[in-house]
Amino acid sequence: MQGQLSGQRIKVLPRRDFMHQAGAFRLVRPQGLSAHDQIHPHACLRSFIQKMDHGHVFKRIHFQDEMPRMALPRVLAGASADGAPASLAEHRERYGDLALRPRRGPVLELIEVAEAAGLRGRGGAGFPTGRKLRAVAGRRGRPIVLANGTEGEPVSGKDSVLLRCVPHLVLDGVAVAAAAVGAREAIVAAGGPEIAVLETAIAERQRHSIDGISIRLVKVPDGFVTGEETALVHWLNGGPAKPTFTPPRPFERGVDRAPTLVQNVETLAHLGLIARFGPDWFRALGTVEEPGSALVTLGGAVRRPGVYEIPLGLPLLDLLDWAGGASGPISAFLVGGYFGAWVGAGDLGSVALLDSGLRPLGAALGARAIFALPADTCGVVETARVARYLADESAGQCGPCLHGLDAVATALEQIARAEADRRSQDGRLERWLGLIEGRGACRHPDGAARFVKSALRVFAAEFELHARGSCSGDGPPLLPVGPRRVSL
Numbered sequence: 001m002q003g004q005l006s007g008q009r010i011k012v013l014p015r016r017d018f019m020h021q022a023g024a025f026r027l028v029r030p031q032g033l034s035a036h037d038q039i040h041p042h043a044c045l046r047s048f049i050q051k052m053d054h055g056h057v058f059k060r061i062h063f064q065d066e067m068p069r070m071a072l073p074r075v076l077a078g079a080s081a082d083g084a085p086a087s088l089a090e091h092r093e094r095y096g097d098l099a100l101r102p103r104r105g106p107v108l109e110l111i112e113v114a115e116a117a118g119l120r121g122r123g124g125a126g127f128p129t130g131r132k133l134r135a136v137a138g139r140r141g142r143p144i145v146l147a148n149g150t151e152g153e154p155v156s157g158k159d160s161v162l163l164r165c166v167p168h169l170v171l172d173g174v175a176v177a178a179a180a181v182g183a184r185e186a187i188v189a190a191g192g193p194e195i196a197v198l199e200t201a202i203a204e205r206q207r208h209s210i211d212g213i214s215i216r217l218v219k220v221p222d223g224f225v226t227g228e229e230t231a232l233v234h235w236l237n238g239g240p241a242k243p244t245f246t247p248p249r250p251f252e253r254g255v256d257r258a259p260t261l262v263q264n265v266e267t268l269a270h271l272g273l274i275a276r277f278g279p280d281w282f283r284a285l286g287t288v289e290e291p292g293s294a295l296v297t298l299g300g301a302v303r304r305p306g307v308y309e310i311p312l313g314l315p316l317l318d319l320l321d322w323a324g325g326a327s328g329p330i331s332a333f334l335v336g337g338y339f340g341a342w343v344g345a346g347d348l349g350s351v352a353l354l355d356s357g358l359r360p361l362g363a364a365l366g367a368r369a370i371f372a373l374p375a376d377t378c379g380v381v382e383t384a385r386v387a388r389y390l391a392d393e394s395a396g397q398c399g400p401c402l403h404g405l406d407a408v409a410t411a412l413e414q415i416a417r418a419e420a421d422r423r424s425q426d427g428r429l430e431r432w433l434g435l436i437e438g439r440g441a442c443r444h445p446d447g448a449a450r451f452v453k454s455a456l457r458v459f460a461a462e463f464e465l466h467a468r469g470s471c472s473g474d475g476p477p478l479l480p481v482g483p484r485r486v487s488l
Helices: 088-095 108-117 129-137 158-165 167-181 194-208 229-236 265-277 279-283 316-322 345-350 355-361 379-393 399-416 422-436 444-458 460-467
Strands: 015-017 028-030 144-149 185-190 214-219 260-264 293-300 306-311 330-335 341-344 369-374
Touching (some): 088 167, 108 265, 108 279, 129 260, 158 293, 167 260, 185 194, 260 265, 316 369, 341 444
């Protein structure tokens, strides 16, 4: 197949695995790389490290200086080798206390710190965190903070790993966000086995009275759209976990009709560190426009799949090196999860893990899930399977989801089974995708359309084979098309 990546081309680097278990997501990092080591042995990283001096003076905030600026990991620095969650005592020993003082209203300096850091949401949309904080703080009424750890994306495991390994860092971020917007109540929404870890962590903090706010834990139902912010708010207000029409948006009227800050749990973990070490520390990794580090779930045809913390801007080729290289020939990469896009293996050398770097390829970091598709697994079949999953997982509240996605999935299934001439389907598929985009009640149809469009481009040769009643793939289906099930 054209554009295949041979597993022999990827240099294998010695690594130490964290939380290794067959068939499970695991946290991995380079051999010998601790929380206080420099990452400069990878020359590719140096070109993306930026030291910024913004000239900001935060008179009432004193930043710690114990955390090296260019060290990795950051948010996963407190994770233990055996996968056990860090206790509050262990967390405090590593990071110290936040020393947040109760105030009657929003702490605007914390918002300024988030804005200066340039932190963007790590849940998929990438919205500037400081702008979101300021929007909620500026509303009338007592706001609520909602930490979103639902992670409905089937190929992502980063939020689950974060919540299960370093729950107190996420809860630190919840406390910082609450102080920033003037909230006295926070909700942590999650699902799966991390619930028990969070229950213990919240109870620990309540016994020590360290947050000054009420934190409530809720277990959410499985579902791809459950984590969409309006769907989550709607469910918390007693409705089904389905997206609602906007406006109003949650920051205007959310949980119990209060202004609600909805933030991904990884975003909050970064916020907890920024409040300690400052915006310039955060910007010491990444690029000027996309600063910091991020968690990435890497799966598929790699020797060590798992959750990695990377500096934004890391070349995808280097991430493969971090994972021990390819386990066999690769035909394409799914970047950004099921709302992302396929990228051909031939483009590997030009892919940097930045939204700006992926944009020319029609892709984005999105949920920061990357899947390496083995060359013996058919990209057409995998695309049809995921398209059907996305159609079935839609809220079914608007025409593009209810009719459009179903029609697209059906057409792709017919092509995958070689029951239809792809060339006769081409015009219809492109027309349907054009009718779907930008017309849904939420972003679900847009994400699905982007995914399918990229497949038509990247797997064009395979589509032609199917049109002739053939298929080059003889490997089993790999991409999960059911509820997320991550076990460590």
